[in-house]
Amino acid sequence: MIEVRQAAPDEVGAALAPIWQYFGSRPEAEEVERFRTILPAERVLVGLDGDEIVGGAGAYLFDTTVPGGAQVATAGVMAVGVLPTHRRRGVLTAIMRRQLADAHERGEPIATLYAAEGGIYGRFGYGLAALAGDIELPKEHARPWHDEPLGQARLLEPDERVEVLPAIYDRVQAETTGMFTRTREWWQVRRLRQRPRKPPGYAVVIELDDGAQAYALYRHEFGMRHMISESKLEVSEALGTSPEALDAIWRYLLAIDWVARIDAYWLPLDHPLFHWIREPRRMACHVIEGLWVRLVDVEAALAARSLGEGSLVLDVRDELCPWNQARWQVEAGSVSSTTAAADLALDVAALGSAYLGGFTFTGLALAGRVEELRPGAIARADAIFGTTRQPWCPELF
Numbered sequence: 161m162i163e164v165r166q167a168a169p170d171e172v173g174a175a176l177a178p179i180w181q182y183f184g185s186r187p188e189a190e191e192v193e194r195f196r197t198i199l200p201a202e203r204v205l206v207g208l209d210g211d212e213i214v215g216g217a218g219a220y221l222f223d224t225t226v227p228g229g230a231q232v233a234t235a236g237v238m239a240v241g242v243l244p245t246h247r248r249r250g251v252l253t254a255i256m257r258r259q260l261a262d263a264h265e266r267g268e269p270i271a272t273l274y275a276a277e278g279g280i281y282g283r284f285g286y287g288l289a290a291l292a293g294d295i296e297l298p299k300e301h302a303r304p305w306h307d308e309p310l311g312q313a314r315l316l317e318p319d320e321r322v323e324v325l326p327a328i329y330d331r332v333q334a335e336t337t338g339m340f341t342r343t344r345e346w347w348q349v350r351r352l353r354q355r356p357r358k359p360p361g362y363a364v365v366i367e368l369d370d371g372a373q374a375y376a377l378y379r380h381e382f383g384m385r386h387m388i389s390e391s392k393l394e395v396s397e398a399l400g401t402s403p404e405a406l407d408a409i410w411r412y413l414l415a416i417d418w419v420a421r422i423d424a425y426w427l428p429l430d431h432p433l434f435h436w437i438r439e440p441r442r443m444a445c446h447v448i449e450g451l452w453v454r455l456v457d458v459e460a461a462l463a464a465r466s467l468g469e470g471s472l473v474l475d476v477r478d479e480l481c482p483w484n485q486a487r488w489q490v491e492a493g494s495v496s497s498t499t500a501a502a503d504l505a506l507d508v509a510a511l512g513s514a515y516l517g518g519f520t521f522t523g524l525a526l527a528g529r530v531e532e533l534r535p536g537a538i539a540r541a542d543a544i545f546g547t548t549r550q551p552w553c554p555e556l557f
Contacts, residue, residue: 167204175216179241197345215242215251228466235263237273269460287512290450301442310408311368338551374400374409395424428552453512475502503537517547
């Protein structure tokens with residue numbers, strides 16, 4: 161008989177161990193202690209077979225920017241894993257059910273995650289909500305249309321980074337759908353910590369007329385053959401508070417010498433870099449899954465985001481969260497349950513895909529994920545839920 165409960169403080173390491181073993185390691189005591197500042201035990205679940213912990217999952221707490229700029233409390237799901245000795249015994253299902261119920265009780269309208277295997281999470285109501293791109297750009301083709309430097313670049317010492325970078329990030333996060341808030345502890349534990357067996361990371365800030373407006377986190381993966389550089393410049397994050405600031409930080413990165421290739425991760429598919437360089441086809445872009453979104457509370461989640469003109473009745477199916485399974489009248493400034501005839505029928509995972517604006521109802525209908533019950537309802541839904549930018553989260557959590 162599988163039991164799921166909240167982890168005790170001394171069980172967090174054991175709860176993380178099932179997923180760590182798939183990464184070929186185990187959570188060491190020092191690492192678990194670091195995590196405590198951003199992942200308290202009360203946000204960790206354990207799955208037990210008798211007295212043995214055979215599965216676990218955690219959920220960070222942060223706010224996510226949704227269309228319109230509102231900040232929505234979010235369960236940032238992480239470290240979901242079950243030991244291979246206990247596959248197909250219902251451990252994962254029991255953990256995911258409990259986690260959704262806990263998030264609902266805590267008043268967190270949405271849950272988000274990055275999926276190691278996307279096929280797992282659709283059955284728990286998560287929908288693929290954003291795509292991202294990893295790029296590989298040979299340095300000889302990293303030629304921007306305009307290459308003169310903008311602003312003043314300054315490399316930050318390690319002890320400066322947590323004082324300078326968060327203010328820039330916070331400005332970008334507040335305006336970017338899909339990005340989440342970071343605490344000072346998050347910066348220290350997750351974003352700025354030196355990774356074992358990795359080259360030291362660098363942080364550069366660009367100062368324009370109105371101060372520090374852009375930054376990049378990157379490292380050099382050194383390589384050389386016959387005195388010719390084979391080094392990679394790995395860009396983990398590059399943000400700017402305006403188009404000019406973002407342009408400035410990328411001009412800096414593209415101009416770094418003695419580099420054979422520039423790799424960057426988790427870029428939004430509408431990133432202006434595709435238009436800034438002369439040969440965008442040379443920038444091999446591998447499209448990957450980004451955020452997955454689960455509406456834990458359909459009413460609260462839809463009410464939090466901006467909605468365009470018009471009215472729509474959605475018939476939402478949600479077996480795991482019965483409080484969501486209803487017909488919802490959706491219009492600007494108002495979301496409520498209704499007995500009116502539905503315009504569209506869909507499951508909560510499809511609604512999660514459309515929630516941030518990353519996928520249209522037209523596209524979901526083409527995939528058989530949405531049923532149009534009244535003519536014209538698909539087009540109306542796209543008008544009501546439409547956004548001008550792709551959602552983006554620059555960090556795997």
